Amino acid sequence: MTALRLTVDGAERHLDVDTRTTLLDALRERLEVTSPKKGCDHGQCGSCTVLLDGRRSLSCLTLAVAQDGAEVVTAAGLGSPDALHPVQQAFLDHDGYQCGYCTPGQVCSAVGMLAEAAQGHPSHATDDLEADPELTDAEVRERMSGNLCRCGAYAGILAAVQQAAGAARAEERA
Amino acid sequence: MRELAYVRATSPDEAVAAVAGDPQARFLGGGTNLVDHLKLGIATPGTLVDVSRLALAEVEGTADGLRVGAGVRNSDLAAHPVVRRDFPVLARSLLAGASGQIRNQATTAGNLLQRTRCVYFQDASTPCNKREPGSGCSAVGGHDRYNAVLGASEACVTVHPSDLAVGLAVLDAEVVVLGPDGERRLPYDELHRLPGHHPEHDTTLAHGELVTAVELRRSPVARRSTYEKVRERASYAFALVSVAAGLELADDGTVSDVRVAWGGVAHKPWRARVVEDALRGEPLEEERVRDVVAEELRDATTTTGTAGKPAMLAGVTARALTRLAAPGPQVEEAGR
Numbered sequence: 001m002t003a004l005r006l007t008v009d010g011a012e013r014h015l016d017v018d019t020r021t022t023l024l025d026a027l028r029e030r031l032e033v034t035s036p037k038k039g040c041d042h043g044q045c046g047s048c049t050v051l052l053d054g055r056r057s058l059s060c061l062t063l064a065v066a067q068d069g070a071e072v073v074t075a076a077g078l079g080s081p082d083a084l085h086p087v088q089q090a091f092l093d094h095d096g097y098q099c100g101y102c103t104p105g106q107v108c109s110a111v112g113m114l115a116e117a118a119q120g121h122p123s124h125a126t127d128d129l130e131a132d133p134e135l136t137d138a139e140v141r142e143r144m145s146g147n148l149c150r151c152g153a154y155a156g157i158l159a160a161v162q163q164a165a166g167a168a169r170a171e172e173r174a
Numbered sequence: 175m176r177e178l179a180y181v182r183a184t185s186p187d188e189a190v191a192a193v194a195g196d197p198q199a200r201f202l203g204g205g206t207n208l209v210d211h212l213k214l215g216i217a218t219p220g221t222l223v224d225v226s227r228l229a230l231a232e233v234e235g236t237a238d239g240l241r242v243g244a245g246v247r248n249s250d251l252a253a254h255p256v257v258r259r260d261f262p263v264l265a266r267s268l269l270a271g272a273s274g275q276i277r278n279q280a281t282t283a284g285n286l287l288q289r290t291r292c293v294y295f296q297d298a299s300t301p302c303n304k305r306e307p308g309s310g311c312s313a314v315g316g317h318d319r320y321n322a323v324l325g326a327s328e329a330c331v332t333v334h335p336s337d338l339a340v341g342l343a344v345l346d347a348e349v350v351v352l353g354p355d356g357e358r359r360l361p362y363d364e365l366h367r368l369p370g371h372h373p374e375h376d377t378t379l380a381h382g383e384l385v386t387a388v389e390l391r392r393s394p395v396a397r398r399s400t401y402e403k404v405r406e407r408a409s410y411a412f413a414l415v416s417v418a419a420g421l422e423l424a425d426d427g428t429v430s431d432v433r434v435a436w437g438g439v440a441h442k443p444w445r446a447r448v449v450e451d452a453l454r455g456e457p458l459e460e461e462r463v464r465d466v467v468a469e470e471l472r473d474a475t476t477t478t479g480t481a482g483k484p485a486m487l488a489g490v491t492a493r494a495l496t497r498l499a500a501p502g503p504q505v506e507e508a509g510r
Contacts, residue, residue, distance in 0.1 A: 002180060019180040019222075022209065042210050043276060055249075055278045061206045062279065065180045066224055113274055121253040124269040124409065129258040145409035146273025 002065050008033055009077025017064045024048045026064035027072065035076035035104045039148075046147035049105035049112075050074050056112025058146075075104035078111060087111050087164040096160035098151030106147045110161045113143045114168050135165045175212050179221040183228060186352050186386055192223045194354045194382025201225050201384060203245065203284035206276050211289070215298045216305055226281070230386055233257070239391040241350075244283035244384070248338070249274070251282060260392050263399035263418050267341025270403045273410050283385035285338045286349075286365065289376060291412055292332040293317055303329045304373040318479035320412065325440040326475065330373030333438050334366060335412050341401050342388065343435035343443035344418045350387040351379065362388070366442030373441070395420030395431050402494045403437070404486050413438040415486045421458070421498040429453050432495070436487060446470045449491070458499045463492040 001016040008031060015030050024041075027033040027050075039047035041060050048060040051073040059072075079085035087110045090096070097103040117135055125142035126133050133139060140161050141154075149157060180202075183189035193199040198220030202208060205226075211217035230245035233254050240256060251257060252268035272280065280288075294300045294312035301310035313321055313331050321331045334340075347362035365377050379385070390396070399420035405411040416437035424430040432453050434446040452466040467488045474484060 019178045020175050020212065041213065043206060046273065046275060049275055052278075056275050057279050058206070058275045061209050061276070063180070063202075063205060063209060063222075066202065066205060066226060109275065112278075116249070116253075116274065119253070121249065122258065122265060122269060123274075124266075126269075129262055129265055130255075142409050143274055146275045 266401035330369035340437035344433035
C-alpha cells in the first residue's frame with residue numbers, strides 16, 4: 001500500500017492505495033466520488049474523463065500512485081445544483097444526454113476542450129494549422145470524439161457544447 | 175494482475191539503472207498503453223519505474239531544428255507553434271491519433287513505443303508470437319483487416335499502430351537514447367524493426383534503454399509536409415492505412431525532393447523509397463504517383479481483409495502529394 005494525497009473537487013484527500021489501483025477506482029471505490037463513470041475501463045469510451053491538473057484526462061488509464069499530489073476536478077466539482085457550470089447548464093438546455101451515464105465525462109471533456117481551443121490548440125479538423133481555430137461543428141465533433149454516447153445524444157451534445165463555446169467567447173470579449 | 179512495485183525516478187540515470195538491473199522492471203510514462211496492458215494481463219512487470227516527472231518534457235530550439243523531450247505530451251507537441259509552422263506532418267500525425275484526453279496523457283516516447291493493437295496480441299487467451307514467442311500467430315487466417323501487407327514474417331503479420339511514428343519517418347529525425355553505458359543516438363529509421371523471427375521485439379532498444387529525446391532538422395520537405403489517414407470511422411480509430419509525405423519543388427515545378435512513409439502497412443513505419451526515387455526530378459502527376467506506388471507494392475502480400483490496402487495507398491498517396499504540390503496557402507508559407 002502506498003500513501004497518496006489528492007485534491008478532489010477542491011477538498012484535500014489522503015488515502016492508502018494498492019499500486020495497481022487506477023485513479024478511477026481510487027475515486028469511485030475508495031473516496032466515493034462517483035461522478036466519473038466506468039464505461040469500458042480501457043480508454044475507449046471517455047466516461048471516466050476528469051480534469052487532471054486542469055487537463056481532460058482518462059482516469060481509467062492512469063495509476064493513482066502516479067498522480068500523488070494531483071488536483072482532480074470531476075463534473076460534480078465544476079458546479080453545484082444551485083450554480084451550474086455553463087457547460088452543465090448547456091447540456092440541460094439542449095438535452096445533451098438520455099440515460100446520463102456518459103454525461104459527467106462529456107461535461108469534463110467539453111470544459112477541457114474549450115480551454116484547449118481558447119489556447120489555440122489545433123485539431124485533426126483544422127484546415128490552417130497556424131490560424132487560431134474556429135469552433136465549427138466539425139471541429140467540435142472531432143475534438144469531442146473521445147467521448148462516446150450509446151444513447152446517441154450527439155445532436156444535443158453538439159448544440160450544448162456550441163452554446164457553452166459561445167458563452168465563453170462572449171465572456172472573453174466582455 | 176500480479177503485485178507491482180512502484181518507484182518514482184528522480185533522474186534519467188536512476189531510471190535507467192533501476193530498469194536495466196531488473197528484467198521484470200518497466201518504464202512508466204503516460205501509461206495510456208501500459209496501464210491497459212496491466213489490466214489485460216498481457217504485461218506483467220514486477221516493478222514500474224515512473225519517468226513521467228523527469229525533466230524530459232521540454233521542446234527546445236536547436237541550431238538547425240527542434241529537440242523534443244521524450245516526456246512532451248502529444249497535445250503539447252501538436253500545438254507547439256514551431257511544429258505547426260516547420261513540421262506540419264508532425265502536428266497532423268499527432269492530431270490524427272487517439273482522442274483529446276489521450277493526447278493530453280500520452281508522451282512522445284510512449285507513443286513511439288506503444289505496442290500493436292492486433293486483437294490477438296491483446297487477448298491473453300490466444301496464441302501470439304509477439305506476446306509469447308513460439309506460441310504461434312492467430313492473425314494468420316484470423317481477423318486480418320489490420321494486418322501488414324509488406325515486410326511481415328511467418329511469425330508475425332501485425333502493423334505498428336502509431337500515427338506519430340509514421341509522421342516522423344519523413345523527417346530527418348534522430349532518437350536520443352540513454353543506457354547503462356551512457357547516451358547514444360540512432361537514426362529514426364533504425365528505431366523500429368521488421369518482425370523476422372523475433373516479433374517480441376518492436377524496436378532495436380535494449381532492456382533498460384530510455385528514449386530521452388527526438389531531434390528534428392528543419393528542411394524544405396519538412397516545411398511542406400502533411401499526413402493523411404484512412405480509417406473505419408471519422409475519428410478516434412487506428413489507421414487502415416496512412417501516408418506521411420513531404421515535398422520540395424524546383425523552380426521549374428519538378429520534384430527536387432520527396433519523402434513518403436506509410437502506416438498500417440508493416441511492423442514498422444514503411445518508408446516508400448521506391449516511390450521517392452522514382453518521383454525525384456519529375457513533374458508531379460497523379461497517374462505517375464499511382465504507378466510508382468504499385469511498384470513499391472510489387473512484393474505486397476494481401477489477404478481478404480487487406481485486399482483493399484494497395485488501392486487505398488495509391489489513392490491517399492496521390493492525394494497527399496498532389497495537395498502538397500498545388501499552389502495555395504501552403505506554398506506561400508513555404509516560401510516565406
